[in-house]
Amino acid sequence: MEKIQKFGTFAGVFTPSLLTILGVIMYMRLGWVVGNAGLIGTIVIIIIAHIISVTTGLSISSVATDKKIGAGGVYYVLSRSMGIPIGGSIGIALYVGTALSIALYLIGFAESFNDFFNFGMTINDFRITGTIALVGITLLALISTSIALKTQYIILTAIVVSIISIVFGTRDFAPETVSMVATKDAVPMEIIFAVFFPAVTGFTAGIAMSGDLKDPKTSIPKGTLWAIGVGLIVYIFLSVFMALTINSETLKSDYNILMKMALFSPAVVAGIWGATLSSALGGILGGPRILQAMSMDKVTPKVFSKGKGQNNEPVNALMLVFIIAEAGILIGELDVIARVVSMFYLTAYGFINIAFFLENWANPDFQPTFKIKRWIGLLGFFACFAVMFKLDIFAMIGALAIIASLYFWLQRKEVKIQSNDVWRSVWENIVNKGLKKINANTEVQSSWNPNIILFSGQSEHQSYLLELSKTVSGRTGIVTNFKLIVDENNNKPLKKTEQVVSDDVFSDLGIFARQMKVDNIYTGIKNIATTFGFSGVEPNTIMMGWPKGLEGSKEYAEMTETLLHLDYNLLYLDFDKKTKFGNYKAVDLWWRETDSKNAEMMLNIARFIIASARWHETNIRVLFVNNNNVDDKIIHNKIDKLVEDLRVNIEIKIIDNAVQQIAFYDLIKQYSSTTDLTIVGIPNYKIEQQAEFIVKTNQLFETIGSALLVKAANNFNVLDLNFIQEKS
Template sequence: MAIGSPPEAKTPMKFGTFGGVFTPCTLTILGVIMFLRFGQVVGQSGVITAVLIVLAAKTITTLTTLSLSAIASNTRVKGGGAYYLISRSLGVEFGGAIGVLFFAAQAISVAMYIIGFSEALAATFPSLADHAMAISTLVNLVTFVCVYVGAGWTIKVQYFILAILAAALASFYVGAIADFNPEYLQANLKPSFLDGDNTFTMFALFFPAVTGIMAGANMSGDLATPSKSIPTGTLAAVIFTGVIYLSQAVLLGCARPATELIGNNMIIRDIAVWPVLITAGVFAATLSSALGSMMGAPRILQAFARDEIFKSIKFFGAGSGLSNEPRRATVLTFVIAQVCIVFGDLNAIAPIITMFFMITYGLLNLATFYESITKNPSYRPTFRYSHWITSLLGMIGCFGVMFLINWLWATISLLFIAAIYWFIRSKEVEARWGDLQSGMIFERARKALLKLEDEVYHPKNWRPIVMALSGTGWTRPHIPIYGHWLTSGHGILTLAHVVTGDLEELADQRDRYEKSLRSFIIREELDAFPAVACGQYLSDGIESLVQCHGIGGLRPNTVLLGWPRDASKADSFGATVRLIARTKRSILAARFLSHRSDVEEADKTDTTDIAEHWRVPRGTIDVWWRGMANGELMLLLAHLMHRNPDWRGNKVRVLRVIQNEQAKAEIDKHMDELAASARIQFQSEVVVSDEPVASVIQSTSRNASLVLLGFQTPEEGQEIAMYESLEALAGDLPRIIMVDSAGGMTLES
């Protein structure tokens, strides 16, 4: 190496399929349950039912392995195993819930395997039975030290354990074949359940034996090629161990009577031709399973902590050394395992772990199912043997078996998951990765839009889809706020802004204005979408927005804009209104006197006291009726405004001015018929007066919270006249919305 040149960078050691996936999966599956409890499962269930239990458990884990393989081959898998895969698919809420649950399951599993080791040791050396707690604590400490040193050392130890396990199984098979007794087989075909036990309790006792399929995935951050190693190694381990369990179920039923299978936890040792190998196998299997869980749990917690879903556990996200060992998380795993060792026993821990693993597997299947049915273009797994049907069956199997085993514990487990889910959601944690939620929403929206496009439009389905020409939002806050009130819970609101100038120079400005609008929407908690268009002139931008904004049946049918402040702007306003009317959109023009000074200040400072505009004024909502042309839309808008919780105290009035007293009875009857056909509650009032209409409107509605008046789009050259006539009608009324309806709705539908 040349002087002054940097030292060669060392790369952390990575593991292959056999050492990193197949070996830990196999050793975890062929563990404590096989040696210490499988005889009891066969003895109580009978050979046939025991085979069915194995097949059912293996079916669930095989289907889950297919889902696991699909997701693992679709993305770059980092540390965290099932937590990483589920969080990147179902989102931060489900990911966080699984992070907590799966870490707890793995940490508790350490205690289960160590308790099994101590039980086997006490059965081999009865004099040690009184020291089971001390032995378990010592084994827990030794396991912790092995993992704390590093995964590389642990993997090497597992190769040695695998050899011992193979020798122990060979010893059992030779002994079981030598002790074959057809009478035992005949008697053991039927169940011999003890009081309180049944097929499902036996399934719950056995199922932790097959939960080792995640042992390889938990090491995902330490694998050289996880997308290849996880599917190949996990499926190979599932098939290999499945053959062993099925053959063991038959051989156990052939070699001993049910009473011995049930009463002797070390029955496999008694059957084996070389018992010492079984003893060694029990010790090796329980220790290897404990090592596998002690390696997996900290890596789940490390990945979980690094995502910062809970800031309080960020401490455990730190890694040590070149291989990024999760030593802080390993210490916590050791502590949890020790607490369970002190307070737990094997039969009590196994069903709890079953529930935790079932939920994890169920959600993993759910993630793959949704990835498939949402047709997400980014879902392109190289593993081809997973289908949405297999994922759905796996999910149904997991959650169904949970309730069949113990409905109470299943309910508690799901409520626990739901509580964590809603807690994370209430904190509004933002994921820094893509997940399925947006894909699911997109697919639902896509199908709904296509269906809406196929449906024949009917006026009874009319909803306000309002485009509010609101500027940047804060310059004319009454526009977006009243747009929100008119559409909230009933329609769709878009806040639109037009950027004028040279089109080639507007790209950056357009993005900036859209970001500002989006921030305004979030800050004011509006149910709205931002839209910004660029144009050489204002009319060009408005034209492109009105014509092109929206998709399918969700194009704007109404445009909300501000009323001109003075006559000098009447010409451009009239041109804009004509442009909108030609596109067959209804027009709402908001004339709010109290906002005119605010707008002038906002133009200078880009800020107003927006909270003032959210205050609902007192008074009635007045609709001045002059016929059905604009009246239907005005009355419907008044009804929608009244439906807002803040506006419930503002009654709707429909008013009409006449000069002939004789016509009043007929008009009253017409208003009653209108209320009945429209099914809208309003107070009708017919005003008989010889005074000018403008005076009547201003005096009658002087205390109204909002007034709706109809108008017609002016012909070219009539803009000033239209403006002056409507100004005369409005006078000093503070809040008026002028309405020009394009139709499309009917009150009688």
């Protein structure tokens, strides 16, 4: 049986990364950069570019030593950290960018090759040479990845020899004075940076080989960081060398000056060809593995997941890379594509950095053996997008638009993998810190933020109770519905996983749903009210249907007494099966002198009702029963001020009742018989009077539509509704 070939740090990561870093930019554009930017400007450009590559290299190295790294390189890391939609969209963009960058490298090779042998220098000549080179390296990759990687040792040797030949070459072009900064006629720094930046993007070439490594957790950090470090030293050294030995005008105008000054010019030619071909070879080896990994995750068509041999070489994916690269070569003019490709790389690096930051910050299970400070990832993230914005805002917008489109497509596709992404940990961390902040704030709340425990039952009008509970909880309130399953023996409670109810009815409304076994409904409600909740968002309101037929129940009375003792807000809905909520156009709030706390709660409910989509055109009325012959203007002005403070637009109606002394419930029957929802406060009464109160209230509900009874807890402010002392 054929033995699976796996590669170590040097062959699998360091060499392909370094050869892509020391590419065509070093030989044919670094001198131009030095000539235009000056020595100091060049070093600044190199350092800024390496801030991105170093932070990204550190971030991906840290993630690589925490997670099991599979095939796919950057795609694998991002998909397992941030989920398939983000990982897949960046992976597809990076794959296309890698394939097109092969075309760029081979066109650079074609220019040098044709010039050296005095072949044609037209765009068609470059297409022919580039295509032949593409076929050659593709065949090499098809024959054997091992052979392809071993050829890189020859190329690395050629690059080293070429650099030595340059250093010991002629000094005929030495400047009279070293140009330290950019001259007035120099190219703008943004353009210079844009030309240079592709030189530092090569370090992901080794990461893309992650599936072919013996020990990716060791090889990726070592190989990547060593390649970046060696590349940084070489670029700074050559920048200083060229600034000291070649005048700026020559550097700006002659792209082949290194070959002309070299001790042995063929060595430089070999280095240029080796650099361009090795960079293209790195793309040929790495690009297909990204596509193969995505296809295995069902992000891209399954046909690209198939490979050949013991190593499962990605043959089908390689063919697509060949097609995209050849399309780039045939286009010939790749300036616009090159800018967008650079944006794809910068975007990918930005997401690598933020993935590390979020993993480090939020994931309690993030335990990498290669530890770095989390701010390094944040720095890399902001640096990537700051550079993108500075270089070309339109190309940045284009790249982000394409990636956003891919993201939404993958989100709709709903690809699932057996891996938890970091977002759950992020939300858990945010919630955790938020709860601590809320719990630490001991100040009295200025407004009611409902956290409702709902007992909706299983009646045919349950949906209306659910709807109203969500309405009165407002935009930020929490509603948890409990389904109580009566089991008189109740020997074994439901498992934690069984207690969670997954139902579209609840999820569509944004209501959490739970179910519990109880031996008695009323005991169950008391136990839940006593124990449910956690610090920071303790439940503060109990809501349920109105207890018709329970006026004589001792157990119900004891439950109510417990809820009042626990100081919950109580909401009871009497739902009219015939009128329902009518046209959602009219809501009445009934106030009396004894409703000082209930009144404020009603106003809060009214504010939430108006804010909801269903009730936003409703008329809110406050009806105040004037039993003490107080001047209506005094009452109206005071209520108007209370209403104004709570920013609720309502109509105020004063009912003079000092002479007739009509019973409160009879007035409600008279004025609210056609109201869509009537809200009435529950007065203070002794628990032994509960049966009498329920009977009277039942009689009221027979003559009006749906009604909501409220009993405010003690944390509500007291609204002064006692106008006796202000009698004129």
